[in-house]
Amino acid sequence: MQHFYRSKLLKNRLKIILLALVATTTIALTVIARPVAHLTLTAWSDSDDRQPLPLGTVDDASHLNQTQVTIKQVKSQPGVAEVLLQSVLRDALRQDKKVAIAGSRHTMGGHTLYAKGISLAMLNFNRMQFNPATKILTVQSGAKWSDIIPYLNERGYSVAVMQSNNDFSVGGTMSANAHGWQHNSPPFASTVESFRLMLASGKVVECSRQENSELFSLVLGGYGLFGIILDVDLRVVPNETYIAERFVIKSENYIDTYRQRIDGAANIGMAYGRLSVAPESFLQEAILTTYRQIPQGSQAIVSLEKQSDSGLPRTVFRGSIGSDYGKNLRWQLEKIVGGEAGNRVLRNQILNRPSTLFENRHQAETDILHEYFIPPQSLEAFLEKCRVIIPQSKGDLLNVTVRNVHQDNDSFLRYADGEVFGLVMLFHQQRTQEGEAKMEVMTQKLIEAALAVGGRYYLPYRLHATPEQFRQAYPQSAKFFALKRKYDPNGIFQNYFYQKYGS
Ligand SMILES: Cc1cc2nc3c(=O)[nH]c(=O)nc-3n(C[C@H](O)[C@H](O)[C@H](O)COP(=O)(O)OP(=O)(O)OC[C@H]3O[C@@H](n4cnc5c(N)ncnc54)[C@H](O)[C@@H]3O)c2cc1C
Known part of the structure; x- marks a missing residue:
């Protein structure tokens, strides 16, 4: 009997x-x-179903600007390159041709393009030399950050200010006057000591804050309209080891948290924010990531090749396209496991990441960047407008990062008259006229919203701003273009940006 009950109990x-x-x-x-x-x-x-461009044509990172050009490759031997460039400029004048200068072509509005013009391909013009005594890197303007960072890394140094990826050339970075995750700093121009510039006449001039200072300020942020930047003296900084920390916050508290966690801490080396694009918390939540300096230890010089990236972050990112579910999933994952929280990471490892990791590889589609520079006190007011404009316009917003930029005292066509927060937005769109028309309408509304709160938009992307919006955002532009005509009276240096707003 006892046995029977035990077996029943066991069964239960x-x-x-x-x-x-x-x-x-x-x-x-x-x-x-x-x-x-x-x-x-x-x-x-x-999958990657992109098709190669037809022979004799080039495009930029928008994949919307295919243009027929004659390409001139510029080689790195300084004397040879200068002779070639002078002969290109002479021929252009004689044949009434226009010259557009190109680095990595990561602008998105034809800033490197002119139909049937001469396209100067600068990327092979990339020699460099570092002087540890002065901490100055002398580099040819075609060098990309992906060339420079490993070179500096071997010497224990790093780039002072640059974009958040390594794909860009020095010449292109100077001409947009870029910025990145180096908070509490003016844009890139502040790290340029001097450069040599070839004018439209073929004459080479030295430009610095002391010598040809007007040209110095025009070329920085000047989108290739004043001459060909040859070599540049750049101030660099020691490489550093950081520990990453993350704070998940309400977007409305972004500035207060920034002031407390970053301005209030002396040892933050880099910082950036990310805003939610998930429908359930659209532009309402943020993740602020800080990189706190820690002693270098034995990690000071590490081979950058050792970094590996699994395909999962790309899949999670690409899975958010056209999908509310994918956007919510990504944001949840980012809040729990995203970023490098708690990890030790070298400054050069952070800077040496290519943007191709997340790029769009479909022929029929493209991803387009916008950036709006907003004074700190107006950030929430701008976001309030974006929360309405973007969903109403059916904009497929994939990503927003937030950067801090301090007042720029160097460039003429500057976007930072005082401290601003840059909101970098990545949108997905179809490569069709309809896709473009839709984006144009939305972009103009977003620019209007930025202007209304005392902000600006960034110039290297699509040329959707109306000429009036451009003038409002950059009131110094009339003088900028008048000076363009003074330094380049025959209008040799041209591109779509100049054609739309300047000529
Ligand atoms: C994926 C992606 C991420 C980005 N991230 C950031 C970011 O984090 N921060 C930021 O500030 N910007 C960012 N940008 C914008 C980028 O910084 C600019 O587009 C920059 O100009 C790109 O450099 P590039 O070498 O591709 O320049 P290009 O597009 O090749 O050229 C840009 C301009 O520079 C001129 N130019 C190039 N070389 C020379 C030269 N030697 N002499 C004279 N003029 C020259 C060209 O004529 C053109 O007008 C990003 C763009 C993309 C596509």
């Missing part, structure tokens, strides 16, 4: 365990199944 226990197991597995599968299915589908459809 087994039943309960089995039921609990089935229930847990069902719940786990329901929770996991949808994200796994979503990400598997994304990875499966994330």
Whole structure:
């Protein structure tokens, strides 16, 4: 009898365990199944179906500006390059041709393009030399950050101010006067000591804050309209080791948290924010990431090749295109496991990341950047407008990062008259006339919103701003273009940006 009861008890226990197991597995599968299915589908459809450009044409990072040009490759031997460039400029004048200068072509509005013009391909013009006594890097303007960072890394140094990726050339960075995650700093121009410039006449001049200072300020942020930048003296900084920390906050508290966590701490080396694009918290939540300096230890010089990136972050990112579910999933994951929180990381490792990791590889689509520079006191007011404009315009917003930029005292066509926060927005669109028209309308509304709160928009992207909006954002532009005509009276240096706003 006793035996009978014991076996019944055992059977009941087994039943309960089995039921609990089935229930847990069902719940786990329901929770996991949808994200796994979503990400598997994304990875499966994330093929590269881009087609090569027709011979004799080039494009920029917008993939919307295919243009027929004659390409002139510029080589790195200084004497040879200068003779070639002078002969190109002479021929251009004689044949009434226009010259557009190109680095990595990561502008998006034809800033490197002129139809049937001469396209100067600068990327092979990339020699460099470092002087540790002065901490000055002398570098040819075609060098990309992906060339420079490993070179400086071997010597224990790093770039002072640059974009958040390594794909760009020094000449292109100077001409946009870029900025990145180096908070509490003016834009890139502040790190340029001097450069040599070839004018439209072929004459080479030295430019610095003391010598030809007007040209110095015009070329920095001057979008290739004043001459060909040859070599540049750049101030660099020691490489550093950081520990990353993250704070998940309400967007409305962004500035207060920034002041407390960053301005209030002396040892933050870099910082950036990210805003939610998930429908359930659209532009309402933010993640602020800081990189706190820690002693270098034995990690000071590490080979940068050792970095590896799994495909998962790309899949999670690409899975947010056109999908509310994908956007919510990504934001949840980023809040829990995103970023490098708690990790030790070298400044050069952070800076040496290519933008290609997340790029769009479909022929029919493209991803387009915008950036709005907003004074700190107006950040929430601008976001309030964006929360209405973007959904109403059906803009497919994939990403927003936030950067701090301090007053720029160096460039003529400057975007930072005082401290601003840059909101970098990445939108997804179709490569069709309809896709473009839709984006143009939305961009003009966003620019209007930025202007209304005392902000500006950034110039290297699509040329959707109306000429009136451009003038409002850059009141110094009339004088800028008048000086362009003074230094380049025959209008040799041209591009779509100048054609739309300057000529
Ligand atoms: C994915 C992506 C991420 C970006 N991230 C950032 C960022 O974090 N911060 C930021 O500030 N910007 C950012 N940008 C914008 C970028 O900084 C600018 O577009 C920059 O100009 C790109 O450099 P480039 O070498 O591709 O320049 P290009 O597009 O090749 O050229 C830009 C301008 O510079 C001129 N130019 C190039 N070389 C010379 C030269 N030797 N002499 C004279 N003129 C020259 C060209 O004529 C053109 O007008 C980003 C752009 C993309 C596509």
